[in-house]
Amino acid sequence: MQSPIIDQSLLQIGQVSRRSGLSIKTIRYYEEIGLIAAVSRSQGGFRQFSPGCLSRLSFIKQAQSLGLSLTEISQILTLHDRGQPPCNLVRSTLQEKIHAIDDRITNLTSLRNTLKALLDQGDREQSGAPGICPIIEQVPPSGV
8 A cells, every 4th residue: 555645845834823923823823714715635634835925925914013903904815815915905004004103193192191181280280189090080071
């Protein structure tokens, strides 16, 4: 009886983990949600991945570092896998991220100004005033 032919170019999940810097748990999760796919399983049931999955994992990590969610990354990869260039989707997604960042900067600047005003006013307050702390209690319940 001949032993089965083993494709030496395929990587087991531990090898993918070491080469990508991602945990095995993360790689399994990415496979579960369809970001990557094992090409086969070994006789022992171990996942086997093509070496090309390493560049895909690198793309996923880079996209995440730019603030893209796994859902957004999945949409980009789906277009790519269909043979459609995803750059227009990437462009619009990044533009949305910029708008969200701008909104967050505006909100944080407003919060910072409110906190500074509270501290300035709190420095003028007398300690021992009724309540827990007048610095916080003078803020309307709706927040900033």
